[in-house]
Amino acid sequence: MNSIRDTWRKWRFGEGAAQVEQALGDRLLGRYPGVVMLLDDSGVVRHVNPHFERYAGHSAQQLIGRRATLLDIDPLHGEFARAIAGCVTTREPWEGVLMCRRDDGQLIHQATTITPLASSNGTELRLLVVQHDVSAVRELGIKDHFRLSWLESSVAHIPGVLFRLRQDVNGKLEFLFASQGIETLCGLTAEGVMADAQLLLGRVMARDRQRLATSLVQSAVSLEPWRLEFRLTLADGIHWLEGRGKPLRHRDGATLWDGLLIDISERKEVEQRVQRLVGTDMLTGALNRRAFFEQGEAALSRARRKGGRLPLAMLDLDHFKALNDTYGHAVGDMALETFAMTCRDCLRPYDLFARIGGEEFVVMLVDSDPEEAETVLERLRRAVEGIELDIEEKVIRFTVSIGLTILEPSGSLEAALTRADRALYLAKDGGRNRISTSTEQNTSRV
Numbered sequence: 001m002n003s004i005r006d007t008w009r010k011w012r013f014g015e016g017a018a019q020v021e022q023a024l025g026d027r028l029l030g031r032y033p034g035v036v037m038l039l040d041d042s043g044v045v046r047h048v049n050p051h052f053e054r055y056a057g058h059s060a061q062q063l064i065g066r067r068a069t070l071l072d073i074d075p076l077h078g079e080f081a082r083a084i085a086g087c088v089t090t091r092e093p094w095e096g097v098l099m100c101r102r103d104d105g106q107l108i109h110q111a112t113t114i115t116p117l118a119s120s121n122g123t124e125l126r127l128l129v130v131q132h133d134v135s136a137v138r139e140l141g142i143k144d145h146f147r148l149s150w151l152e153s154s155v156a157h158i159p160g161v162l163f164r165l166r167q168d169v170n171g172k173l174e175f176l177f178a179s180q181g182i183e184t185l186c187g188l189t190a191e192g193v194m195a196d197a198q199l200l201l202g203r204v205m206a207r208d209r210q211r212l213a214t215s216l217v218q219s220a221v222s223l224e225p226w227r228l229e230f231r232l233t234l235a236d237g238i239h240w241l242e243g244r245g246k247p248l249r250h251r252d253g254a255t256l257w258d259g260l261l262i263d264i265s266e267r268k269e270v271e272q273r274v275q276r277l278v279g280t281d282m283l284t285g286a287l288n289r290r291a292f293f294e295q296g297e298a299a300l301s302r303a304r305r306k307g308g309r310l311p312l313a314m315l316d317l318d319h320f321k322a323l324n325d326t327y328g329h330a331v332g333d334m335a336l337e338t339f340a341m342t343c344r345d346c347l348r349p350y351d352l353f354a355r356i357g358g359e360e361f362v363v364m365l366v367d368s369d370p371e372e373a374e375t376v377l378e379r380l381r382r383a384v385e386g387i388e389l390d391i392e393e394k395v396i397r398f399t400v401s402i403g404l405t406i407l408e409p410s411g412s413l414e415a416a417l418t419r420a421d422r423a424l425y426l427a428k429d430g431g432r433n434r435i436s437t438s439t440e441q442n443t444s445r446v
């Protein structure tokens, strides 16, 4: 294409239009995949290229000696006529897309350039018209337009919020996009949230804010997908949301998440009901108090039938109030979750592990002897000592005190728990991060 235009340019300033006319039948244009016409200054076609018929949809005989505007869908008033008139007047080239009609009636979009060619003495003027069929591209464009509007309406009706969240290097959060669903989700407008992210983030429940911040930092650093369940305080009460997003790092160091926020309050309610029924604690996954007493009594009955003793330990995190007060309740929750995970890793699947109070847990080591129990619990104590919570570039550590007793088949679960509690008190009193033992006969610190 370029070489053709370059050639025309050379002629334009050099030998004149007559030679251009001769060249139209030449091999130079034989391969051009489109329409080439040479018009005189009244727009009448003087010459066409060899493949004219194929690309214009009209035979050369039909057009030579007649106005080129016949190709236009509106020969008299269409854009082709205006473009030709403009070129003749201004002697400036014209570029655009013309709607043309083939002889068989089919409409085509022709990307068109019209170049005025003046002879060297300036008396003669020819117009070189070069056209290229871009109908397929146009059609794709139209399809893209439909696809785009379909996408826009789907995004607006999606039951949730599609978002693009940006966190700059200073940690500032900004919603670059939020879909219309945000109105249904929390009564805020998408525009409002995009202008001020705090409108939404400020409604995150205080105890979930730290978890939200930490989870985003972790995702930003690792570029692992972000996923979090958190609560919003809204006019009609507390709603549980689930957020998921895929992070990517921007050139300026900021992190962008494209993701989805959905209201999972109903699911949460069902989950909580099920959790209550099955007897596990929501936060830690440990057995709850009621389930522990049921399963503990069942283990005791088995021990009575088959013989054997049941080591029973009470565990309590050390200085947990200070940890909560210093880093916030959300970090305290993370500590509890991690603690519970660590304990379960140290225990066998059939040992009982229960949360019986805020930061108080019980372990029943089924079918273990007392020495074995001490070894297991010491391993557990060390594992807890080794936990490191990475929160905002700080490493948080904590420890656990343990009171151990042995539940004899003849004894009662309540009495054993009281002894374990006494032993726990001794472990605390002895400096914490240790195990104390209290049997029916005596009580000792390790």
Ligand SMILES: Nc1nc2c(ncn2[C@@H]2O[C@H](COP(=O)(O)OP(=O)(O)OP(=O)(O)O)[C@@H](O)[C@H]2O)c(=O)[nH]1
Binding pocket: 283, 316, 317, 318, 319, 320, 321, 322, 324, 328, 329, 330, 331, 332, 333, 336, 357, 358, 359, 428, 432
């Ligand atoms: N984050 C969090 N904190 C809890 C939860 N349940 C209880 N707590 C807190 O646990 C703390 C227990 O504190 P204390 O009983 O004074 O004991 P402590 O600070 O651990 O001190 P020692 O046991 O003597 O080492 C309190 O601050 C409770 O609010 C919970 O589910 N999440």
